Amino acid sequence: MHIVISLTLAGLFVFLAGFNVWNMLTSRGASARSSRLWTQVHRVAGYAFIALFGILCYSMLLRVKGWSDELSPRLILHMGLALSVAPLVFVKVIVARYQKAARSLLTALGIGIFAVAFTLVALNLVVYCLRVASTEKVPSETSATFVVAVLICAAIAFFIKGKQPKPKSETEILSLNKPDGQELINRGEPLNLTLARVEPQTHDAKTLRFLLPRGQLLGARPGQFLTFEWMIGGKSVPRSYSICSSPTQGSFIEITPKRVESGYVSQFLNDGANVGLTVKARGPYGQFCFDESKHRRIVLIAGGSGITPMMAMLRYIDDLCIPVHSTLIYCARSEQDVFFKSEFVALQTRMPRFHYVPVLSQPGADWPGWKGRLRCEILELEIEKPLESTFFLCGPSAFMELGRALLKDMAVEPARILQESFGGAVAGGKHSTPSTGLLKAKFARSAVAYNISPDETLLESSERNGVLIPSGCRQGSCGTCATKLLSGNVQMEQTEALNDELRSQGYILPCVSRPLSDITLDA
Ligand SMILES: Cc1cc2nc3c(=O)[nH]c(=O)nc-3n(C[C@H](O)[C@H](O)[C@H](O)COP(=O)(O)OP(=O)(O)OC[C@H]3O[C@@H](n4cnc5c(N)ncnc54)[C@H](O)[C@@H]3O)c2cc1C
Ligand code: FES
Secondary structure (H helix, E strand, O other): OOHHHHHHHHHHHHHHHHHHHHHHHHOOOOOHHHHHHHHHHHHHHHHHHHHHHHHHHHHHHHHHOOOOOOOOHHHHHHHHHHHHHHHHHHHHHHHHHHOHHHOOHHHHHHHHHHHHHHHHHHHHHHHHHHHHHHHOOOOHHHHHHHHHHHHHHHHHHHHHHHHOOOOOOHHHHHHHOOOOOOEEEOOOOOEEEEEEEEEEEEOOEEEEEEEOOOOEEEOOOOOOEEEEEEEEOOEEEEEEEEOOOOOOOOOEEEEOOEOOOOOHHHHHHHHOOOOOOEEEEEEEEOOOOOOOOOOOEEEEEEEHHHHHHHHHHHHHHHHOOOOOEEEEEEEEOOHHHOOOHHHHHHHHHHOOOEEEEEEEOOOOOOOOOEEOOOOHHHHHHHOOOHHHOEEEEEEOHHHHHHHHHHHHHOOOOHHHEEEEEOOOOOOOOOOOOOOOOOEEEEEOOOOEEEEEOOOOOHHHHHHHOOOOOOOOOOOOOOOOOOEEEEEOOEEEOOOOOOOHHHHHOOEEOHHHEEEOOOEEEOO
16 A cells, blocks of 8 residues: 555544544533534544554555565564454444443543554554655655644544533533424423323332423423423312423423322322323423532432432433432332332442432331431431532421431531422421501502402412412422512512522512512512
8 A cells, every 4th residue: 555545544543543532531411412413423433443444454464465474573563453453342332332331441442442553553653764764765745644634633623622512501501402493492381291101100109201292392400390280170280290301301201290198189190190191381490400510429318209300310410421429318118119219220330420328217128228217327328528519308398307407417518408399398487477457469460459468378369369370389399489579578488499599589489478568579
């Protein structure tokens, strides 16, 4: 083969091996879309590398073909190295394609292939350069072609990498996940969902998969929830459910309602929800979200059905291979009450930074793990670097109170604890009845005004007077009803669902607010 072609192919061979290592080390975790794109680029570069490897091996065989002398040690070393590339490439392809659990090996294999490819080419190049330096001048077109080829390859790589936008926020990351031609749904817009799959989760819970209308995508963050308007017995009944599917799956959402004793909606969803059921939903809502730009180490403490938002977080972390350290402490009654059991086992094998700690209060006799209630001993032994971690707490009210008290004992800053309440009595909620007589409530957008008793919540009175304020939990924990107070004062029992930004903009939660003066609301 002509020396110029040979050098160009060899340069490209090393470049492709190096490029794929670089790609693996730098392009993970931005967004599902860019991750997919870089996987494709990686694959194409890999196949080009294999094709070049075949061409170079063939030209090497042509050179030694019919060689009657004994092969030189350098040639034997060269051939040995060349032969070692084949099994390395083979193992890498098998791991990438079929052994997802062992994909942490890919970078090491890639570096190994790059090192061997570089040595193979460098060995010949150095000898060639030394030889021509001692005997003749290197032909100018040879060195120029080689240098130009390397420069072009480097320029292409930098150009492609430079084109990749750096996501600044999670909203941006989610919009990057949006395939072309699909509309990203905004918070508050009603969604028309269709039930497409019903799967038993435990003896008292089912996972329901709802499809969004064709061409629409939900830009939820991991941990958020939707507020559904279930039509039961001809009446619309609002209830919120956390999304447990990964937000990278924008075209469907999954929820897992657990049957609550004499619960109106949860019983309907577990017994009467069939494929084809349609429902209107609003959202996504909630501040109980994992944010990879802020959270480097997270501890998820879940009680019972409180696991659902955490499942979305773990699936999201797994889908995007986000290098966050995560510990899940999951408290349930018995083995039969554990949601997503087999998935946690699979996640443990796939995610090297994930630590799963089930705690059962009434386990079977042969249960090898933690038994009893959540306690300090478990947190101290199972959580690495608690003071550097962000905690997510979700479960029954008493469980969350206990969790907060234990974390306080461990000196965890309150700002590092995020929590989501699913219902029941909310800790800390208090209502002292104001003593004034009837007050005036105005609703600016609906152009409605009426007299309101200070005993009544703004949500109750607005519903009675025909003003629509979307609602979910009706106890100040979901944020669905957040509405701007344009004038006047209210007493709010709960503020946990409002973040600082909404609070500073004057938002209140009508479901837990009672008027202290005449008021005007932006509703
Ligand atoms: C943000 C948010 C996310 C939620 N996500 C989920 C989820 O992923 N999975 C899930 O199963 N539920 C979830 N819930 C709770 C859900 O909205 C309902 O409250 C629950 O399904 C009970 O509704 P129901 O109509 O069956 O009960 P209701 O008829 O409203 O109440 C019946 C009885 O059950 C009690 N009760 C109400 N809610 C609960 C509860 N959560 N736990 C125990 N007792 C209760 C009531 O005090 C009452 O005595 C979430 C709630 C919120 C606010
Ligand atoms: S309805 Fe949930 S905060 Fe008001």
